[in-house]
Amino acid sequence: MDLKEFIEKYDIKGNVILLEGKREIKDCDKEKLLELGKLITDKTKNVIFRSGNANGADNFFSLGVSLIDSKRLQIIVPYNKHRVKYRLTDNIISLENLDIKQEKKLISESKKNLKMSKLIDDYVNGNINRYSINLHILSEIL
Numbered sequence: 001m002d003l004k005e006f007i008e009k010y011d012i013k014g015n016v017i018l019l020e021g022k023r024e025i026k027d028c029d030k031e032k033l034l035e036l037g038k039l040i041t042d043k044t045k046n047v048i049f050r051s052g053n054a055n056g057a058d059n060f061f062s063l064g065v066s067l068i069d070s071k072r073l074q075i076i077v078p079y080n081k082h083r084v085k086y087r088l089t090d091n092i093i094s095l096e097n098l099d100i101k102q103e104k105k106l107i108s109e110s111k112k113n114l115k116m117s118k119l120i121d122d123y124v125n126g127n128i129n130r131y132s133i134n135l136h137i138l139s140e141i142l
Contacts, residue, residue: 003043011044016074018050021057030060037064041072050074053087062088 001009010017017040025033041049041064051062053075065073066088073089079096107124111117 003039006040007043011046013046015046016048016050019052019058019061021054021061023054023056025057025060029057033057033060034064034067037061037066038068039064041065041068048072048074050076053077 021033037049037060040047049062049065049072051058051073053059053062062073062075070089071091074091074093075087075089077092077094077096080094107120110120
């Protein structure tokens with residue numbers, strides 16, 4: 001699939017591109033990731049980019065997005081103060097502010113990953129610790 005096909009297929013209102021990547025990236029790849037974020041943001045008009053605010057590839061791609069249109073970048077954080085100085089947009093969703101118990105579909109879908117099921121139960125029941133706070137599956141389904 002080339003860029004034109006990608007845009008035709010995915011640049012639809014309501015579509016979200018989830019950003020995932022390695023934390024450790026080569027120096028020579030940093031500029032490429034930034035440029036890719038800029039290119040895709042510039043060539044699309046509808047898609048939203050969602051990031052977990054991680055350093056590394058996520059951050060460089062997000063920086064590229066934010067340089068073109070920071071309003072289309074959405075950051076999902078586990079708690080309100082998570083990496084505040086690295087945020088590239090005001091479009092922040094904090095899991096700390098969500099009433100997870102009200103999100104029945106979110107809980108059901110998240111628990112399909114059996115390895116995460118106990119962590120989901122812990123999180124929903126208020127047992128928030130260093131393991132349950134980092135439920136990446138939650139930010140992917142939101």
